[in-house]
Amino acid sequence: MEIQYTAPLRGELTVPGDKSISHRSVMFGALADGRTEVSHFLTGADCLSTIACFRQMGIEIEQNGTDVTVHGKGLDGLQAPSGILDAGNSGTTVRLMSGILSGQSFSSVITGDESICRRPMKRIMTPLSEMNALIRSRQDNGCAPLEIRPSALKGIHYQSPVASAQVKSCVLLAGLYADGRTSVTEPAVSRNHSELMLRYFGADVVSEGTTASVAPRPHLTGQRIRVPGDISSAAYFIAAALLVPGSEVLLKNVGINPTRDGMLHVCQAMGADITLLNADFSGAEPCADLLVRSSSLHGTVIEGDIIPTLIDELPVLAVLGAFADGTTIIRDAAELKVKESDRIAVMTENLSAIGCDVQATEDGMIIRGGSPLHGAVIDSRKDHRVAMSFAAAAPACDGKMEIRDSDCVTISYPGFYRDLEKLCR
Numbered sequence: 001m002e003i004q005y006t007a008p009l010r011g012e013l014t015v016p017g018d019k020s021i022s023h024r025s026v027m028f029g030a031l032a033d034g035r036t037e038v039s040h041f042l043t044g045a046d047c048l049s050t051i052a053c054f055r056q057m058g059i060e061i062e063q064n065g066t067d068v069t070v071h072g073k074g075l076d077g078l079q080a081p082s083g084i085l086d087a088g089n090s091g092t093t094v095r096l097m098s099g100i101l102s103g104q105s106f107s108s109v110i111t112g113d114e115s116i117c118r119r120p121m122k123r124i125m126t127p128l129s130e131m132n133a134l135i136r137s138r139q140d141n142g143c144a145p146l147e148i149r150p151s152a153l154k155g156i157h158y159q160s161p162v163a164s165a166q167v168k169s170c171v172l173l174a175g176l177y178a179d180g181r182t183s184v185t186e187p188a189v190s191r192n193h194s195e196l197m198l199r200y201f202g203a204d205v206v207s208e209g210t211t212a213s214v215a216p217r218p219h220l221t222g223q224r225i226r227v228p229g230d231i232s233s234a235a236y237f238i239a240a241a242l243l244v245p246g247s248e249v250l251l252k253n254v255g256i257n258p259t260r261d262g263m264l265h266v267c268q269a270m271g272a273d274i275t276l277l278n279a280d281f282s283g284a285e286p287c288a289d290l291l292v293r294s295s296s297l298h299g300t301v302i303e304g305d306i307i308p309t310l311i312d313e314l315p316v317l318a319v320l321g322a323f324a325d326g327t328t329i330i331r332d333a334a335e336l337k338v339k340e341s342d343r344i345a346v347m348t349e350n351l352s353a354i355g356c357d358v359q360a361t362e363d364g365m366i367i368r369g370g371s372p373l374h375g376a377v378i379d380s381r382k383d384h385r386v387a388m389s390f391a392a393a394a395p396a397c398d399g400k401m402e403i404r405d406s407d408c409v410t411i412s413y414p415g416f417y418r419d420l421e422k423l424c425r
């Protein structure tokens, strides 16, 4: 796909529903008794993989555009799947479902695409095994396919070496089936959508500092859920609007959960003009409209406990760093290497291709910004966040940007290019 927009971004946009919250609405809805009605569900390929997995385990799920109804059957209502469960490209699906599958009275196998089969699963196999789960990597390489057999789970306290919501959620979900309370302590707080939503469905979940815990065998009841717009999707329009002079966009109803809003703080520290309007803190997941105006940015340091709150936005923040005056340093972000691609390597390579002075480090990047940047051929490595980051850079670059495997954006944002074009017109 070739992108060559020059016009400023102007207008209003409602970005699709949050990916993390959409996954969880189907998973927890399936384990609840009765109907769960979800609106503004993300119809990206990852969330459709989650729906397909639960249908394969006997859960009736109706989907009408972004409205989804899950007919939950309770904690013990899943049936043995007819075949191997396919998570596609979705790490959230494999890792969270492994926690759920560990508590079932049937055996199962879960796998996904080529990228998923390279991503580390030991991080969930270790705590699940500690809980007595019978989980093994079929190829013995610590990756999917994962084979899970029935066992009696015990509640544990797990000290996680990584700040990962997928690990935390996996352990808490297995904890629903354990013989006692299960808790997870992380090095820094990761996104807390599981804790908030499990509580909303009726589970006894306690969050204190960097520890979250859950009591076993809750009675979960079907709920109504309106999924807020995904801040990780809004991020690309925030970036493009900041970079292209004369831009002003209003991004409506974006989720601003404090465990996800790190990008807003970093942008503001870089000199960005972003105003929150109509902030609504009444529900479990706060949201607001974001008014973004083009700004001249300066470099910053992104490190420490803020990293988990913007982990998926680091590729596009690296793009902002490339345009900012001065140096932007990203550190404490080694997790970037085990995402859909090695995002340190892939971003460094592609940022260099557009003319940026960038250096990969063990746990991040050093970006010397401010030199003029030009379009180039971008190899996205089928990583949706890489493709969208360079599409966001395109209107601020000289010449045209060509993005390889550009259709990978369907993982999290099927209408992305159309929405970008709409704002650039």
Ligand code: S3P
Binding pocket: 019, 020, 021, 092, 163, 164, 165, 166, 167, 169, 190, 191, 311, 312, 335
């Ligand atoms: C997610 C957690 C994050 C994030 C991913 C979605 C989730 O992964 O990168 O896109 O929904 O829990 P980690 O928990 O592995 O950091």
